[in-house]
Amino acid sequence: MNISAVAGAAGLPVKTVRYYSDIGLVPAPARSAAGYRSYDDAAVRKLVFVRRAREFGFSVEECRELLDLYEDRHRSSADVKRIAARRLDEIAEKQRELQSLHDELAHLVEACRGDHRPDCPIIDGLEAKRAGEQR
Amino acid sequence: MNISAVAGAAGLPVKTVRYYSDIGLVPAPARSAAGYRSYDDAAVRKLVFVRRAREFGFSVEECRELLDLYEDRHRSSADVKRIAARRLDEIAEKQRELQSLHDELAHLVEACRGDHRPDCPIIDGLEAKRAGEQR
DNA sequence: CCTTGACCTTCCAGTAACTGGAAACACTAG
């Protein structure tokens, strides 16, 4: 399989597959006489695996860890669980931040009449928030 | 005020204040004889404004827009509202994504016994998900 | 056999928003 076929199968851009190959995350198992990367089904599975893991927010380095685990079935699933649980905490934290962000901004937007008067609660809200100061 | 004083007052790292100065987002209003950046209270207010806006997820370029609006009180608040509302949509979208991510990963983590057996539902869950395939 | 167009290669540069570090100059306390 050439790079565009494998990229299509894995749901990744060609550039990204090449990049993963360059950084040694998912190298091409072989090269054609002309130097074309040639991939097999195992590589496709790995690329899908990486794509999914990236969608879950795992960094490329974490993907590398995960991929090592994935490659070596003798490793315990506790390692994987540890990594995943850490990610889960981070996601939950991010969600909380995003929620308060959303609430605050929504409040500001609602307070804003959006007309052509020059004073704007959004601007004011962004500016204040240090003490209880109100300009 | 020297850069570290203003950075402290604005709640930003010195490096970041210098960076904002370099890119012209919040330039230092003056320089000392020795070339030290010297800031005034207005600059501190702008830096706080930017920090807050950044915390809200506005990009630096959006901060620049917002800052222009903030500087020029003659602009309508509708402009600000438009920018903020767009951001709000993006935040909501990101929240939805994060939620499904969280749910999926949590499900995987829960299914994983975390013991030393080599098969791991997290790995399996990351790997599959294309068709209804189950290895 | 030749050309055309799609596909492949490598390498270089750029993105966002900083962060870290080096070399050198400035300021302050003792």
Place this chain on the structure above:
DNA sequence: CTAGTGTTTCCAGTTACTGGAAGGTCAAGG
């Protein structure tokens, strides 16, 4: 006067790609 801290500029690195240029390869059509 000296030590220590603060400041300057500039350069490089970070993350995970993405875009583009210059050039080699392959399959089909005429």
